[in-house]
Amino acid sequence: MLTVSGVSKAFGGLQALSDISLQVHTGEIFGLIGPNGAGKTTLFNALTGLYSINHGEIRLNGQRIDGRKPHQVLHAGLARTFQNIRLFAEMTALENVLVGRHARTTSGVVGAVLRLPGTRREEADSRERAHALLKRVGIAQHAHRLAKNLPYGDQRRLEIARALATEPRLLALDEPAAGMNPAERAALRELLLQLQADGLTLLLIEHDVKLVMGLCTRLAVLDYGVKIAEGTPDVVSRDPKVIAAYLGDETL
């Protein structure tokens, strides 16, 4: 599904990512973990076209997506959420999801002004899908509330709904459980497993080790911009380099 090969990214003298290679297979939940500042979010930004990379290449289903604009990456089928929630605050929850439909709809100015039959159909279809998605992530009751007035956990879920509205094949989630209480986490876990069951591939940055270990098929661990381990949760959690990165090196 996603192939990252030899990706490097430097900000001035700071090497944020060095020679990262990894593969995410279709249908899996792939976890990306590592201490703060390890380069996880930088990698996400590089994948989704927000940063240009210095070296390497990124392919989604064989199609190169590095060097493309964010909206082109999204068109190729990679949607994302943000670590510090980025919703359209002054729009309702429903409108946020409707914006997600933008990439998969086509009506323009003339259609909008004249309300042509095609535009009406498209709009009705978008609304129907948006309502269904809000229901799916469990915030249907908030459809007409402004995004900024939703509780924190629901804002995260709304961001997932907005990303799902773009019909992605790979969904990249940047710390979706951050700031959630245990009940919300359990609901999120259920949702992610459901999405996987529906055939969606997930890429997940997460700090909650329990969630990651229980959920992910495979993991990659980043530390100081370098991939130090990759494999199943079992293997990774026993890797001495990973333990050193998280808990500190015994020899120090």
Add this chain to the structure above:
Amino acid sequence: MSSVLSLNKTRSRWLTFGLLALGLALLPFLVDAGLGRSWVRLLDLALLYVILALGLNIVVGYAGLLDLGYVAFYALGAYVYAWLSSPHFGLHLPFWAVLPLGAALAALFGVLLGAPTLRLRGDYLAIVTLGFGEIIRIFLNNLNAPVNITNGPQGINLIDPVRLGSFDLSQPHALFGYTFTGIHLTYYLFLLFTLMVIFISMRLEDSRIGRAWVAIREDEIAAAATGINTRNLKLLAFAMGATFGGLAGGLFASFQGFISPESFNLMESIMILCMIVLGGMGHIPGVIFGAVVLTLLPEALRYTGDWQRNLFGHVYIDPADLRMLLFGVALVAVMLYRPAGLLPSTRRRREFADAQG
């Protein structure tokens, strides 16, 4: 039960609509009878400013692009009309051909001026667009030599009024037993265009395009990551806004019969921006209200001389000075007590309607 309710709702809506239409149709006569002919003229101007404010509202209110050079598109529309419909080049094309041309040229310039500013935001965008606005005005001021294109600071005179066949809109006409003067007829023409612009704005607001603009305003990065081609949509916003500006410019030229670069200075841009901010940015009724109030208020404040004479028997402060002072105070007061504008956008009404339907 619900069908009866919705029937009632439709009926009351049509009733409101009918009353509003009747009110707008009679307005120039009421104003003429009550306040005098010069106020009908002001009414015409107010309609022009409604068009301008709604145009700028697309750029600033929806897409969140602070454009301080908007008057440039107004000027372009006006000059295109003047070039093609006056003795200046000896061309006298009909208005229905010239108006769209002016609007189209303004749209083209909207894209041309918008393109270099795409990476800029907020204050920086404001400064660059301000510069563009001034560049256009200075060009208009100086393009009278070696080839006389704009006639420089003297401006272009004797611009044709709107004519449909032999029906000259600037002349009085007797219709249905009443005499309609030029400014009355102009009112109806401008009203027609204003309603068209309002209609287009409303339809755009509640559409895929309108939502994408608001998304860009709210968070450009998230909008791009949600699949919006921010470059194209920003250019579209500039083009749409400029189109309305160009249209208003053409109407202005035909209405005044004379234009010069002086009419298109920075103060105009600021004034149109004030209308939007004061009325309620991004909210169509608010913007209309702001445009009407800010067109009429400075004129109303001319009466301060009479008030002084009545109160004190003497004019202490020249109304021309006092007028701008009070105008400034009014602006500051509105911003202090109603920072979101006089008629701010409440999404609640739409939410309510959506919940019911």
